[in-house]
Amino acid sequence: MSTDLEILNQVEAEEYKYGFTTDIDMEILPKGLSEDTIRFISSKKNEPEWLLEWRLKAFRQFEKMELPSWQNFEMPEFDFQDISYYAAPKKKTQYKSLDEVDPELLATFEKLGIPLTEQKMLAGVAVDAVFDSVSVATTFKENLKELGIIFCSFGEAVQEHPELVKQYLGTVVPSTDNIFAALNAAVFSDGSFVYIPKGVRCPMELSTYFRINAQNTGQFERTLIIADESSYVSYLEGCTAPMRDENQMHAAVVELIAMQDAEIKYSTVQNWYPGDKDGKGGIYNFVTKRGICKGDRSKISWTQVETGSSITWKYPSVILKGDRSEGEFYSVAVTKNKQIADTGTKIYHIGKDTRSRIISKGISAGNGQNSYRGLVQVGPNAAHARNFTQCDSLLIGDRCGAHTFPYIESKNNTAMVEHEATTSKIGEDQIFYLNQRGIDTEKAVALIVNGYCKEVLNQLPMEFAVEAQKLLAISLEGSVG
Amino acid sequence: MNTQITSSLYDQCIATYNTEQKEGTLAAIRKQAFTSFQKNGFPSTKVEDWKYTNLKPFIQDNLQLVYGETSTALTKEIIESALIPGLDAYIVVLVNGQLQKTLSHQINEKGFTLLPILEATELPAFQQHFGKYTDVTKHHLTAVNTALFKDGLFVHLTKSQVVEKPIHIIHVSTAKTDFFTQPRYLYVVEENARLKVVETYITTTQVKAVVNQLTEVFVGKSANFQQYNIQTGDANAHFIQHTEVFQETTSVYNNYKFSMPGISFLRNNLHIALDGEHIESHMYGLYLSGGAQLVDNHTIVDHRKPNCQSNEHYKGVMQDASTGVFNGKIFVQEDAQKTNAFQQNNNLILGDKASVNSKPQLEIFADDVKCSHGSTIGQFNNEALFYLKTRGIGDEKAKTLLVQAFAFDVTDKIPDESIQDFVNGLIEEGLK
Numbered sequence: 076m077s078t079d080l081e082i083l084n085q086v087e088a089e090e091y092k093y094g095f096t097t098d099i100d101m102e103i104l105p106k107g108l109s110e111d112t113i114r115f116i117s118s119k120k121n122e123p124e125w126l127l128e129w130r131l132k133a134f135r136q137f138e139k140m141e142l143p144s145w146q147n148f149e150m151p152e153f154d155f156q157d158i159s160y161y162a163a164p165k166k167k168t169q170y171k172s173l174d175e176v177d178p179e180l181l182a183t184f185e186k187l188g189i190p191l192t193e194q195k196m197l198a199g200v201a202v203d204a205v206f207d208s209v210s211v212a213t214t215f216k217e218n219l220k221e222l223g224i225i226f227c228s229f230g231e232a233v234q235e236h237p238e239l240v241k242q243y244l245g246t247v248v249p250s251t252d253n254i255f256a257a258l259n260a261a262v263f264s265d266g267s268f269v270y271i272p273k274g275v276r277c278p279m280e281l282s283t284y285f286r287i288n289a290q291n292t293g294q295f296e297r298t299l300i301i302a303d304e305s306s307y308v309s310y311l312e313g314c315t316a317p318m319r320d321e322n323q324m325h326a327a328v329v330e331l332i333a334m335q336d337a338e339i340k341y342s343t344v345q346n347w348y349p350g351d352k353d354g355k356g357g358i359y360n361f362v363t364k365r366g367i368c369k370g371d372r373s374k375i376s377w378t379q380v381e382t383g384s385s386i387t388w389k390y391p392s393v394i395l396k397g398d399r400s401e402g403e404f405y406s407v408a409v410t411k412n413k414q415i416a417d418t419g420t421k422i423y424h425i426g427k428d429t430r431s432r433i434i435s436k437g438i439s440a441g442n443g444q445n446s447y448r449g450l451v452q453v454g455p456n457a458a459h460a461r462n463f464t465q466c467d468s469l470l471i472g473d474r475c476g477a478h479t480f481p482y483i484e485s486k487n488n489t490a491m492v493e494h495e496a497t498t499s500k501i502g503e504d505q506i507f508y509l510n511q512r513g514i515d516t517e518k519a520v521a522l523i524v525n526g527y528c529k530e531v532l533n534q535l536p537m538e539f540a541v542e543a544q545k546l547l548a549i550s551l552e553g554s555v556g
Numbered sequence: 557m558n559t560q561i562t563s564s565l566y567d568q569c570i571a572t573y574n575t576e577q578k579e580g581t582l583a584a585i586r587k588q589a590f591t592s593f594q595k596n597g598f599p600s601t602k603v604e605d606w607k608y609t610n611l612k613p614f615i616q617d618n619l620q621l622v623y624g625e626t627s628t629a630l631t632k633e634i635i636e637s638a639l640i641p642g643l644d645a646y647i648v649v650l651v652n653g654q655l656q657k658t659l660s661h662q663i664n665e666k667g668f669t670l671l672p673i674l675e676a677t678e679l680p681a682f683q684q685h686f687g688k689y690t691d692v693t694k695h696h697l698t699a700v701n702t703a704l705f706k707d708g709l710f711v712h713l714t715k716s717q718v719v720e721k722p723i724h725i726i727h728v729s730t731a732k733t734d735f736f737t738q739p740r741y742l743y744v745v746e747e748n749a750r751l752k753v754v755e756t757y758i759t760t761t762q763v764k765a766v767v768n769q770l771t772e773v774f775v776g777k778s779a780n781f782q783q784y785n786i787q788t789g790d791a792n793a794h795f796i797q798h799t800e801v802f803q804e805t806t807s808v809y810n811n812y813k814f815s816m817p818g819i820s821f822l823r824n825n826l827h828i829a830l831d832g833e834h835i836e837s838h839m840y841g842l843y844l845s846g847g848a849q850l851v852d853n854h855t856i857v858d859h860r861k862p863n864c865q866s867n868e869h870y871k872g873v874m875q876d877a878s879t880g881v882f883n884g885k886i887f888v889q890e891d892a893q894k895t896n897a898f899q900q901n902n903n904l905i906l907g908d909k910a911s912v913n914s915k916p917q918l919e920i921f922a923d924d925v926k927c928s929h930g931s932t933i934g935q936f937n938n939e940a941l942f943y944l945k946t947r948g949i950g951d952e953k954a955k956t957l958l959v960q961a962f963a964f965d966v967t968d969k970i971p972d973e974s975i976q977d978f979v980n981g982l983i984e985e986g987l988k
Contacts, residue, residue: 468918470920470925473890473922473923474890475923476921477918477920479916480915480917481916483914485911488874490905493930496916496918496929500923
């Protein structure tokens with residue numbers, strides 16, 4: 076905490092020297108990306124030398140890389156020089172009480188049934204939260220400390236646990252992985268760090284809320300979760316963003332490491348601003364998420380509910396290295412208006428007797444385009460590997476699209492891999508039945524969609540599941556009739 | 557990104573084209589294809605459609621472009637050995653794509669024409685359909701074929717005519733040096749006509765044969781066309797077969813493809829465009845591979861209009877160190893409401909070093925559709941194997957039985973009994 080305040084004080088003090096453009100309550104680095112930008116971010120955060128070196132190496136990689144062209148959507152034009160790479164809030168709070176918050180935002184929270192404290196957090200009322208790039212505080216820290224659990228902002232971890240960060244940073248998602256991962260490695264501003272010691276079962280759901288608050292600042296969060304032997308952790312990530320007219324890019328990196336017998340459960344509910352009806356505005360969500368089951372019998376499970384963003388482009392992956400390790404991926408992706416989702420997973424079976432399960436539910440409405448792209452790879456040593464994949468698409472309206480691109484590669488003759496996919500629409504008979512029972516069409520659609528997604532929603536922690544169900548209903552409002 | 561393979565064969569193709577005459581009906585089409593080939597060359601594995609299949613070892617420098625060379629050694633006995641027992645069919649023999657009249661049957665059916673492709677260029681039916689269904693800018697090897705082909709067949713059946721007996725085309729590959737050929741076929745089956753074609757392959761040479769075949773098929777309104785393709789051969793054979801099918805309203809097209817061990821490299825592209833309502837298309841494939849074989853099946857089914865039905869079922873059995881590749885795409889365009897599309901790919905990996913890459917794809921732009929696909933990779937059910945053994949059935953026989961049972965979904969769909977028996981025989985042989 077104190078270090079954060081120190082950083083903030085430094086930022087204030089050095090303002091003139093580095094030519095800041097000052098907003099009312101934001102510190103923003105001028106647009107542009109160069110080695111100097113990186114040196115600036117690194118010095119701002121008081122980082123050790125090795126981390127700066129690591130960032131610079133990633134930046135040199137980034138400069139050599141090109142934007143990919145295989146995606147199933149038209150890539151918006153990017154000017155990496157037109158983004159500001161650092162924004163830090165000077166103040167911790169935006170409002171003193173909920174009364175000052177935009178009532179429309181509150182109405183949405185109300186519909187989602189978010190608890191009051193969380194509402195405050197989301198709206199930026201005096202509760203500590205990840206607020207733009209510098210994470211100001213993290214909840215329940217003291218309780219966790221007693222168990223030896225480290226849950227703090229990335230910047231703090233760099234200062235207080237440099238040995239852990241150094242050991243694991245970039246081991247799952249190397250900076251050479253893809254252009255956005257390289258960019259993130261070069262300019263990442265903050266994020267979360269979690270370490271669960273041996274044999275500890277984390278007693279609460281760890282959560283953090285990200286908000287993109289300053290216009291034109293791409294957010295480059297970095298999350299690193301390490302579950303040591305026989306530990307367990309469930310991590311939640313939920314996102315909201317207020318209305319913006321200009322596209323914002325979010326290129327985060329999430330790395331999960333599960334040691335022997337450890338289990339990590341990572342859940343995401345993403346409802347960033349999807350752009351207006353014509354697809355104007357909205358967030359670009361280009362996130363690299365990957366976990367490794369390093370030890371035997373470890374398990375990593377990804378659950379995601381993606382309803383926001385104008386473009387969602389991510390493939391949370393699992394590397395099943397340990398024998399008998401397990402990987403899971405549960406996803407619901409909703410696209411409407413001009414939204415695009417190109418998402419799925421990659422599962423690499425390396426160890427023996429590894430198992431994976433993929434359940435993906437895509438819902439397209441309006442002009443939305445939804446793609447499932449997945450890879451299941453069984454290596455020559457992954458004897459008796461087992462995979463089951465199911466990806467279903469639901470189409471609402473005649474202008475939307477659903478696409479499936481599964482890649483299935485097996486090099487082992489004892490492996491069993493199954494994939495199935497279906498595409499359908501909501502049955503008129505189903506709607507009719509519900510109408511008959513006095514449920515209007517909109518509610519009926521929400522009900523059917525929730526039933527359709529149940530397999531995935533069931534995987535979410537309870538409070539989140541309730542929120543996600545309501546979110547689905549809200550997302551699909553106005554898409555029928 | 558390097559999307560081309562560097563090979564002197566590329567230069568050879570360019571040089572050959574440049575020495576050719578550039579006049580006549582085909583000049584414009586050839587020129588377009590040539591320009592596209594000149595630009596794109598042979599695809600490397602960086603091209604998504606060739607991700608799992610590296611052409612490099614097959615596009616070698618010492619290959620010669622060969623046209624219509626006939627072997628004197630080709631006798632009636634060799635042809636007879638290639639017949640399907642019990643199948644009453646018209647026999648057509650092609651050597652490197654060139655029609656051998658002396659070894660082929662004379663077909664006197666009403667409305668039926670079968671000609672070497674270059675002799676048909678002035679016919680209206682040829683001009684109406686030739687080159688209309690293939691996009692040479694998209695598919696690298698169709699461009700080579702279009703620019704350079706000289707051999708092949710034109711088969712035409714006019715309106716409301718029926719040829720009851722199947723046409724059995726025996727493709728013979730033969731030459732003195734390692735070669736690269738470009739046979740070209742065009743089938744035009746007009747309104748209400750019905751035709752059945754069976755294709756088999758033999759190689760009689762000891763040299764390497766790379767055959768880049770392109771087939772275009774037009775199935776007119778309410779017509780019915782059945783195409784069987786039984787691919788057998790030895791390690792010298794390398795086949796790239798591209799088939800483009802265009803279907804009109806209420807037509808039916810069935811494609812049966814059987815790939816057997818022996819052939820070093822097989823790449824099948826089957827593209828079907830359903831350009832009308834109430835069309836039915838069925839694709840049945842079985843690939844049984846052995847040795848270091850590479851079998852690659854790519855299919856595209858393009859639903860353009862409402863109320864059509866397509867059904868695809870491909871099954872693979874990989875032995876030894878062979879590799880199987882499957883990529884099936886189903887497109888359902890915005891207009892194609894009430895489409896019913898199904899696609900399934902099942903693989904059985906038997907060999908320790910065998911591998912399978914499967915990529916079933918759906919791209920759907922219409923909402924009132926029923927589309928599904930499935931893909932599995934697995935192996936024998938050990939319990940079933942054990943059960944058979946307890947009944948006194950030997951290991952080898954039991955495995956054959958299980959593979960035949962696995963293949964049954966596909967082989968059972970063959971309506972002609974003699975072809976079915978022939979294929980079952982090939983499976984048994986292929987497992988030895």
